[in-house]
Amino acid sequence: MGDAHRYDVPDTWPTWCPGCGNFGIWHAEKNAFAHMDLNPETTVIVAGIGCSGNYCYWTKTYMLHGLHGRPIPAAQGVKLANDDLTVVVHAGDGDTYGEGLGHLLHAARRNINISVFVHDNQVYGLTTGQPSPTSMQGTTWKVAPEGVIAAPVTPLPLALVAGATFVARGFSGQNEHLSMLMERAIKHKGFAVLDIAQPCVTFNRVNTWRWWNEHVYRLDETDHDPSDYGQALLKAQEFGDKIPIGVMYETDKATFDDTYRALNEQTLAHVPIDNIDVEPLIKGQY
């Protein structure tokens, strides 16, 4: 067990609102990293844009702060170039389920060995409170006074159907449990999706700390079997009076990056390129 402060960025403090769910995510992850004794120099966090993306300023690992909606593709590139790295995506519900939903599904079907932590607060916070793809149907907002008309995106069933090999939901308010889920997601060999319920204390007046505390229950306190795909698909869709948190599904399948590693003895990032022989290619055009 390492020291969680190893991952602190000196002389900085997050700009999240007091009481923001992001603090719980932040602490849970630093504790998970410490528990795994992860080397910050071989760990890459790829972040999207929003309060979630700003996460990358306050954890000391390599960071790629990319575009809104596109951290999952960038993270796949990082992993394919150097599969010795631990690659974790931090992105919001707008990033992952709005602008980048297609990328989530395609990364899942590739089963590439990265983890995606979605800060799901059901609202666009940095732009002052528009409903997001996961805002609940019928909830009213300043910009949607008639209530959200569309049904919410159901990310976990989608990830399951698309082929993700680790699918879980955590809650920022159950910090040790969340930390354990993060560690399992990172250790999982394959594409891991962890949706993290996280209240936005400023703009989401529906899904508050109290609301979440009243709704969540832990799957590891039930007889749920995460190796059972059918059960997992049902649990992943459960989002009503009760909302399960924990590992819904985990399975072991060949990963996309393993195929590429087989091509080279060294990672693509480190293979020597100084004297590549293209004479056979030139003669091939005679």
Next chain:
Amino acid sequence: MSNTRLNWLVGGEAGYGIMTVGEIFSRAFVRGGYYVVAHTEYPSLIRGGHNLFQVRIDNTVIRAPIRPIDMLVALNAETVGLHLDRVVPGGVVVFDSKSFEVAQQRDDVTWRDVPLAQLVKDLHLPKVTLNMVAMGASVALIGYDLGVLNDVIRDFFKDKGEKIVEENVAAATAGHTYVTQHYPEAYKGGLPTVGKPDRMTLTGNDAICMGALKAGMKFIAIYPMTPTHNIITYMAAHKADYGVAMVQPEDEIAGINMAIGASYAGARSMVATSGGGFSLMVEGLGLGGMTENPLVIIEGQRPGPSTGLATRTAQGDLRFCMHASQGEFLHVVFAPGDPEECFYHAFDAFNLADKLQTPVILMTDKHLATSYFTTAPFDTTGLTIDRGMLLTHDVPADFDRYVSTPSGVSPRTIPGPPGGIFNSNSDEHDESGYVSEQRRIVATLVDKRCAKYFTAASMIDGIKYYGNPAADTILTGWGSTKGAILDAMDSLRASDGADLGFLQVLFMSPFPSEQVRTTLAGKTVILVENNRGAQLGGLIKEHAQIRPDHTILEYDGRSFYADDLARRIKEVL
């Protein structure tokens, strides 16, 4: 007396294997000592529609297609209807009266009826070998060596097994035998083999792939789009030998973001697309510029806007590539004009991207990317990898990723070595990479990224000049029009004694303003472009304050024929 040059065209419906003809037929003549330029025209269809491959053959250097046809091989009646008016008096038209009816409307050409389809049927061969019969018959009519053609066919199909090889050789031989028996007299006395030179026959796309592999490109994300789609084919054939990860992403947005991620992690990375895909990549281009990650982008132009003409050619994307993305940062954009430049500049592009730590855009178009040209073997001696200020070990204690320097370029780490941690940040940031909105810091970092423009300008040679430096009249252009311009100059010198110069602009950004101004000042300038807006002309006006005297533009989805261009130049001389 034997012949020295020939322009051959085969046309028919898609599905007859016309697309493989260009490579095989071209290579057969190059191996016999000739130069070729072969280009294809086809609609965006898988079956049906009119497909053609034109192969121009000459015993001296040629660089572009011409309009007059010596031998027209028609696999259907439509081909005759579309191209008969281009056949020279005394030329040959091959047709198959057993398969389709043709009104022999001209009596100044020789009509050669060859039962192509029947020969395929008699030999119980698959229908796709019709193209081989047509090539074998053509070789006989041209009076060329069937053995060379059959050698090329064997090489071309060798990976598909002995049965396929023998079927194709049998088909070519059947066509040849039929013609030898029925029409023994060769066109213009025959085209003999004149040597066995080591010359390559290849497309611009092939050359780019070879340059990229030589440069150590290890990651390519490419979503299929004409005319860069056959970069996928080339890389698929060689990726295992060269240890390349190739991903077919879900879209071009994912592609460029993957490539930036791979580059950030240390692998030389590339994407390839056309204008539509590049439109999707634009936000990613800006990400590369802001985070200062190297990347090579191949933009093979086709006519737009929107879907435009999916399988045709144009040079309409110049301004778009130069100015793509919101905000201000260095755009490196350059445009090779032939396969040789494609190879060396693709190699250079990776060095430049590393040295400048920014995306580099290499522009081609359908004509350059997919036509076959004859080129001397590339000389790879002296091609040296330069990764710029990449730090892979011994990171100094005071490392700041984005430290402001006069060149605008700063030391860069990749994940792994101790002490190298930084945030590759799409938000405006300070020298360490940490987010910042402070006025002084913002301006400093904007200056840093823009300083690279002048650094880049000092690293490149942005023009090439051909012809007499003292010529009063200078042609200017960029990209794939180079071939037609040089061929037109050759023919105008021969026919009219015209003494012309050609200024090829290779780098569009940074624009070689001073070199262009010095070269063109006081001259009569003729601008040649494959677009409607004379976009290079605009750049010359903007950067060199010179207005071209004459403008020759083509924007009908086709490249220039060298003879058409010569005629249009002559009109303004």
